[in-house]
Amino acid sequence: GVSKLNEMRLAEEEITLLAHAKEPGQRQGQFHIIDVDQGTYPIVMAAGKSFAKVEDGRASARYFDAFKKLCERGFVQYASGKMFTLTSVGFDKAEKLSSEEMKREVSTVKELLPSQ
Numbered sequence: 001g002v003s004k005l006n007e008m009r010l011a012e013e014e015i016t017l018l019a020h021a022k023e024p025g026q027r028q029g030q031f032h033i034i035d036v037d038q039g040t041y042p043i044v045m046a047a048g049k050s051f052a053k054v055e056d057g058r059a060s061a062r063y064f065d066a067f068k069k070l071c072e073r074g075f076v077q078y079a080s081g082k083m084f085t086l087t088s089v090g091f092d093k094a095e096k097l098s099s100e101e102m103k104r105e106v107s108t109v110k111e112l113l114p115s116q
Helices: 002-007 012-021 057-072 088-112
Strands: 030-034 043-046 049-051 076-080 083-086
Touching: 012 030, 012 043, 012 049, 012 057, 012 088, 030 057, 043 057, 049 057, 057 076, 083 088
Parallel strands: none
Antiparallel strands: 030 043, 030 083, 043 049, 076 083
């Protein structure tokens, strides 16, 4: 079920989408799915930023798959039309991820600094 999915590690694209969606601003928490045409993958937008380009099918597919996974995990929900929004759990996960990323960055920087 959903709980088992939530325990699985998130793909890099899922983390990227969550991180961008939680950014403060007019479109905070919003996802839009743009259907370019029948022959291409839909393009995912998080908080107004587009992920992948029409001509990059592989990247579009990866981000669209990541978006679907976020929905399955309960981090994103359908709103209306082509708009989806982060759930409260999605916001929490994004916050948790960003603080984990920060800790990882800090520890990496500490490792690179010469020790006194």
